[in-house]
Amino acid sequence: MLQAAATSMTPLEVIAAKREHLARLANAGGAAGEQQAIHSADSWVPRPRGAALRMLLEELAASGIVIKPSSFDALALPVPLDLTDREQVRNHLATITFVEIKTANQPRVQPGFGGFFFALTESEIAAADQLGARHRVALFNKNSGELLLTSVPEILARTKSMNWQVSVQL
Numbered sequence: 001m002l003q004a005a006a007t008s009m010t011p012l013e014v015i016a017a018k019r020e021h022l023a024r025l026a027n028a029g030g031a032a033g034e035q036q037a038i039h040s041a042d043s044w045v046p047r048p049r050g051a052a053l054r055m056l057l058e059e060l061a062a063s064g065i066v067i068k069p070s071s072f073d074a075l076a077l078p079v080p081l082d083l084t085d086r087e088q089v090r091n092h093l094a095t096i097t098f099v100e101i102k103t104a105n106q107p108r109v110q111p112g113f114g115g116f117f118f119a120l121t122e123s124e125i126a127a128a129d130q131l132g133a134r135h136r137v138a139l140f141n142k143n144s145g146e147l148l149l150t151s152v153p154e155i156l157a158r159t160k161s162m163n164w165q166v167s168v169q170l
Contacts, residue, residue: 032142033101033103033104033105033140033142034046034073034074034101034103034140036103036140036142037074037101037103037138037140037147038073038074038101040140040145040147041074041076041138041147043076043077043078044074044075044076044077044099045074045075045077045083046073046074047069047072047073047074047075048075048083048084051084052083052084053069055083055084055086055089056083056089057069059086059089059090059093060093063093063094065130065131066130067098067123067126067127067130067131068123068126068127070121070123070124071098071100071121071123071124071126071127071135072098072099072100072124072127072135073099073100073101074099074101074138075096075097075098075099076096076097076099076136077092077096078092078095078096079092081096094134096134097133097134097135097136098127098131098134098135098136099135099136099137099138099149100124100127100128100135100136100137100138101137101138101140102116102118102137102138102139102140103140103141103142104116104118104139104140104141104142104143105141105142105143107143109141109143111144111146112148113139113141113146113148116139116141120137120152120155124137124152125152128151128152128153129152133151135151135152136149136150136151137149137150137151137152137155138150
């Protein structure tokens with residue numbers, strides 16, 4: 001619709017319309033959805049930051065699993081843990097589940113997440129491969145509050161279409 005309207009719009013109006021469109025899709029909305037999903041699950045905590053994140057990834061690497069921080073958004077903890085305490089993290093590492101959250105806010109998304117279009121990054125797929133059952137993907141519908149805990153293999157098994165792309169930074 002924007003393309004059809006663009007022919008009668010000035011270049012500045014097109015830029016303003018695109019900025020408005022991008023603002024609606026900005027990461028802030030996704031981050032708000034992630035927070036909603038995290039709060040809906042009792043044992044989840046947001047991905048740690050700073051020294052705690054580095055230490056968690058170091059302990060994971062020491063166990064033979066190397067993942068990127070961007071491959072998960074939350075941790076499902078079996079018991080309350082102090083994520084700044086290396087000994088606690090080391091002792092419970094095998095029971096921590098790494099959760100990637102994908103949020104939907106489009107009205108077209110059906111119960112069970114039919115019609116939900118989202119991307120899985122290379123780092124998310126690699127983490128799922130290395131962590132196995134300890135990596136989960138949480139699909140969260142911000143409109144209905146529905147939460148579906150699934151996995152990358154389960155998502156790929158029910159996928160109706162895939163569009164591969166290469167993201168670059170210059």
